[in-house]
Amino acid sequence: MPASSVTIPETITVHLGPPSSNAQNVTVPFADYIKNVASSEIYPTWPEQAIRANIYAQISYVLNRVFTEWYRAQGYDFDITNSTHYDQSFVQGRDIFENISEIVDDMFNDYLTRGNAIEPLFAQYCNGTTTTCPGGLSQWGTVPLAEQGMSAEEIVRYFYGDDINFVRNAPISPNLGGSWPGVTFRLGDISEEVRIIQNRLNRIAANYPNIPKIYPADGIFDADTERAVRTFQQQFNLTADGIVGRATWYRIAFIYNNVKRLSELDSEGLLLDEVSRQFPEELREGATGPGVQLLQYFLAIVGEYYDQLPRWQPAQIDGVFGPQTREAVTAYQRMMGLPETGVVDRATWNELVSTYQSVLAAQPTQEWLEQAVGFPDIFLVEGMRGEEVREAQQLINVIARGNPQVPAVAVDGIFGSATRDAVSVIQSLLGLPATGAIGPLTWEGMAQLARDVLASAQTGEGQYPGYAVGEEENT
Known part of the structure; x- marks a missing residue:
């Protein structure tokens, strides 16, 4: 049984009509939504294992809509509709059957996945009488199978295949109303959200090869990331500013879902290494790194x-x-x-x-925290320009004087590939990940290496052999 990478929302917002209709939205507890759908679509007199098999499909279907942000990525303010032409039946205010309510309470945070994929299965189904759906579950077809003694799990695999997994007791989290974090991402930012953007753009680039690949996808918004964002924006008629705001975030999500077919029964699948976090949700005693x-x-x-x-x-x-x-x-x-x-x-x-x-x-003025130059308040990455980049290049050249493996760079205030490569070498000397981006740990380490070089070359108080920290050098 795979561990859950998906959380169950406390509530879900349902649009009471087709997606583009001017209909009411209602927000209800997730378990109550499933109870309503099950009471609207199947019969309480069916065998329990048939009811459970149907509820597995209903839970997975709606979780796929939530997980892929199928509607929110298109600009809608709801998670799913109640139109059976698009989604599941939900009847506002209807009575709930008691036995269905009890079954849902027992399994509302269980769902289906396929193979190594981690997203909830887009578990298409139909009633099996007036409509059929090849590869999906037949609601009426579950009844004779249950009467033959098959379990709910066996019935599910009968319709969807033997590679179906059952995720049980998935954690519950507040409904955050969409994945947009409310922050605009741009050159110099570093975060888990940036890594998500990079991974999604890299997958989209397989279908749209004019979008340049980003390597590595390390959560650092560098020049390669900016170029990929601009090209994506041009491709899909957005303002090509290289900045990921709300509109670009959701457009990336929508195109990503489409190329991955995450909302189709034969989804390409989202693998665990595609969503594993570079920056852990928690750091606690015992952690290292x-x-x-x-x-x-x-x-x-x-x-x-x-x-x-x-x-x-x-x-x-x-x-x-x-x-x-x-x-x-x-x-x-x-x-x-x-x-x-x-x-x-x-x-x-x-x-x-x-x-x-x-x-x-x-x-900071304490002796061990003194810097040859000031602390940067953002990560410095390839593609950036400015005085802080110039100061970093000056430090690199001081370090290079005492560490021949570090290449000297032009002090031009432009963070290009030469500066990135030099920073990577310095990070290796410091025992840090060689990302080529300058964050606080790298900045502190560079300052210390520079102080060591200057101290070893000092010939008298305040005297250095032909070089001062503030002196610009072009090589």
């Missing part, structure tokens, strides 16, 4: 300005989420009025990043 190291770095910077938080030393930023990190997280949560769990969820992370960014203007 660059994500923990970045968390510790933010806590250290913020801790220099708030007495309620513990102080850190450089050696303590080790990428290991131990008791000290947990205590620091708890102290931060207490200070900000967040639940004191000691676990970094998305809310705690976002609040911490916001606090870190507000501190940047104060410029």
Whole structure:
């Protein structure tokens, strides 16, 4: 039984008519919606296993609509219609059969997937008498199978195939009204949402080869990502500004669903590695890696300005989420009025990043935090221009003087491929992922490497052999 990558919404919004009709929307609890559909489409006198087989199909069908944002990606403000020409039957205000209600309560967060795909199966079905649907479930056809002693699971596989999986007890989450995160994504941003954009554009590019591929799809909005976004926008008649706002986000989602056929019975399928998160939803005690190291770095910077938080030393930023990190997280949560769990969820992370960014203007002055240049408040990535890029290039050239494996770069304020490659080499020296993008950990590491080079070359107080940090160099 596969683990669930899908959550069950607490509520679902139903349009009481065809998609483009001027009809009412109603929002109802998800389980109540399934009870209504089942009471509207099948008979309570049917054998229980036939009822359960039908409910599996009904749950999976609506979850596919929600998961793929079939209607919201087209600009609608609802999740599904009650028109049987498009979706399932839902009768506002109807009576619910008691035995169907009890069965739904038992299985409303169970659904179907196919093979290695993780999205809910687009479980097409028909009544099997006045209409038929090859490859789908026949509602009346479930009855004789149940009377022959087949279980609901056997009936489902009889109609949909032996590669059907049953996901049970999927988690429940609030209905967020669509996946649009309310944030505009542009050059220099880094987030899980950016990685989603990159992965979707890469798949769309297989059908629209004029859209350039993005490699790696690492969650960093770089020049390649911007070019792909612009080309997509041109292809689908959007404003070609290279920025992913609400309209572009949902257009990407809609085209992605179509090329993947996620809302068809023979869907190409969405594999687990396509939705696995580079940035985990939670960081907790026992976790390790660059994500923990970045968390510790933010806590250290913020801790220099708030007495309620513990102080850190450089050696303590080790990428290991131990008791000290947990205590620091708890102290931060207490200070900000967040639940004191000691676990970094998305809310705690976002609040911490916001606090870190507000501190940047104060410029830390503690000796171990001193920088040759200021802290950047965004990730610097290929395709960007400006003074912060110029300062980064100056640091690269200082580092190159003491580390021959690091290539020197032109100090022109343009983050091109040469700067990206040099940053990647420096990240390898620092033991960081070689992304070629400059975030806080890379920036701090570059400053330390530059200080080491300057200190080793110092011939007298304030004297350096022909080079000052602020001097521009073109090579």
